[in-house]
Amino acid sequence: MDVSWKPVTIITGAGNGIGKALTELVLERGGCVVAVDLDCDGLAADESLVTISGDVTDEAVNRDAVAAAEQRWGRLDVMALNAGVRGSGPIDTVDLAVFDRSIDVNLRAVALGLRAGIPAMRRAGGGAVVITSSNTGLNGEVNRWPYAAAKAGVLNLMRSVALDVAVDGIRVNAVCPGPALTGMTDNMATTDPARYDRLRHNVPLQRWAEPGEIAEAMWFLTSPAASFITGVALPVDGGTSANTGQGALPGS
Numbered sequence: 001m002d003v004s005w006k007p008v009t010i011i012t013g014a015g016n017g018i019g020k021a022l023t024e025l026v027l028e029r030g031g032c033v034v035a036v037d038l039d040c041d042g043l044a045a046d047e048s049l050v051t052i053s054g055d056v057t058d059e060a061v062n063r064d065a066v067a068a069a070e071q072r073w074g075r076l077d078v079m080a081l082n083a084g085v086r087g088s089g090p091i092d093t094v095d096l097a098v099f100d101r102s103i104d105v106n107l108r109a110v111a112l113g114l115r116a117g118i119p120a121m122r123r124a125g126g127g128a129v130v131i132t133s134s135n136t137g138l139n140g141e142v143n144r145w146p147y148a149a150a151k152a153g154v155l156n157l158m159r160s161v162a163l164d165v166a167v168d169g170i171r172v173n174a175v176c177p178g179p180a181l182t183g184m185t186d187n188m189a190t191t192d193p194a195r196y197d198r199l200r201h202n203v204p205l206q207r208w209a210e211p212g213e214i215a216e217a218m219w220f221l222t223s224p225a226a227s228f229i230t231g232v233a234l235p236v237d238g239g240t241s242a243n244t245g246q247g248a249l250p251g252s
Helices: 017-028 059-073 096-124 145-168 193-202 211-222
Strands: 008-012 032-037 049-053 078-081 127-132 170-177 233-236
Touching: 008 017, 008 059, 008 096, 017 032, 017 211, 032 059, 049 059, 059 096, 078 096, 078 211, 096 127, 096 145, 096 170, 127 145, 127 211, 145 170, 145 233, 170 211, 211 233
Parallel strands: 008 032, 008 078, 032 049, 078 127, 127 170, 170 233
Antiparallel strands: none
């Protein structure tokens, strides 16, 4: 770790799960954070933390986050566009509002974040963005087409913008988590234990990820250690995406 690197970072979906873990990690390592979420009450007060309560689908919220970083610390180094929502249901009967909300939060809000943050990074002389997609963005998943479509779309958004802004010294990458213990999933062990265990069983490492494990990958991708990496979708899924699914895992 480069101990001299203390990034000014915007993190969306910072109130719980992966976003909260990344917020705590950046602060612990000496960085400064503008945390954005509908509810930031779960974050401990810190002199290096500014919180903005708002919906990332609102263009003004994204602009406010960038303004807060520049006004407080004079620059923006990193954006972690992490906010997300679930979306599932049968293609022929699900309320299309489920699909619309998935696209709005998981895809369109990322575009809004990039539109707000890229100019600030240019003013700072460069920067890095990491986007939270999913291993469901790499492959399909039963009954989750609204989520899968948005998370796949955000990967080609990431790749295309990475090409556009590389000349400005701005890198754009994504992480693709597998089953992780976040605010969207942490009650599954009690509400749907069969699915919870089935997902665990499909992970070669035979467990769910802790949010901090995803946060470490995001830290790496935005750090100087990844200075020649851009346009990459990094699976952080315990080996799930390495498997074709055509054979049983060892020990099964």
